[in-house]
Amino acid sequence: MIEQECLAFAAASANEVCGLVIDGEYLMRCSNAHPEPERHFRISDDDWLKAEAAGKITAVFHSHPINKLVLSGADRQAQIATGIDWWLASGGRLRKFRPVPHLLGRSFEHGVTDCYTLFRDAYHLCGINLPDFERSAGWWVRGENLYLKNMASSGFSEVPAANIQPGDVIIRRAFPESDPCHAMIWLGDNMVLHHEQAGRLSRREPYRQAYVKLTHSIWRHEQCSNLNLQGIFDDISARSL
Structure with a gap:
């Protein structure tokens, strides 16, 4: 099961791990290319291209080694840029986040953004x-x-x-x-x-x-x-x- 694979991947490292979910059912593990992998992650362009060749990228996955099961500010900026779901593993749990707009500065439209x-x-x-x-x-x-x-x-x-x-x-x-x-x-x-x-x-x-x-x-x-x-x-x- 993909969720269990994500949790196992996260538990195997003291750094942030990352990957791309293909077609909602397959995790492509990626190398963390960030210079500070203990606190941040970055997926290389090469890994993005490989994932796109394998199918539709439906989610970005990464972990927080510290027990923090919510997206950081940097995560939120990057998630909105990707426009897709982000999955996060931390403390032995997995949470899936929709790409909702930033909470501040939304224009009002009843029933849509109200x-x-x-x-x-x-x-x-x-x-x-x-x-x-x-x-x-x-x-x-x-x-x-x-x-x-x-x-x-x-x-x-x-x-x-x-x-x-x-x-x-x-x-x-x-x-x-x-x-x-x-x-x-x-x-x-x-x-x-x-x-x-x-x-x-x-x-x-x-x-x-x-x-x-x-x-x-x-x-x-x-x-x-x-x-x-x-x-x-x-x-x-x-x-x-």
Whole structure:
């Protein structure tokens, strides 16, 4: 099984190992051409050409010798450049990452790159995969309550505002009369990550008093102990460079 081969390859070296997944079922092991292989990896042009001749490259694989099962900032920049899945082995586990856009600076398009897309992608980078759900513009004024209907079924439970912790999701209204329709991820130190409509880019900013007044509820995922926010912070650092 290819996943087991990836883990065995990673366990065999104290450096970062790397490879290319061909047609989703075959791992082509590559030499790490980076001058600092204990902390970074690089796949040579020759290995890329060999892989392309063997079939379709469907994923890049590499390992982290330290126990860090999220993509680094450099990994995220390179993943976005390749536009394909990246597989990462660390600590005896393997995780597969979709090539989602950087979390900061996204343009808003409802149902495509909106507040739920950002929330879902951020959790994906942190190691928790959430389902997508159908949503059409204006659901927040039609009484459809999509967030409240989907949070519990996606593994979230409501927690008191006084107990908020990094990674929790704040659900708020867009205006006092609307249904709860906007999600923000609490990053700690009074900072949130979110993506509003009205032509504004996705951003990290303080949890302003205006947001507090519109807050409906706070939610925490059942796997919160596995939520590694470093995946978010590394992506933000990469986007800021």
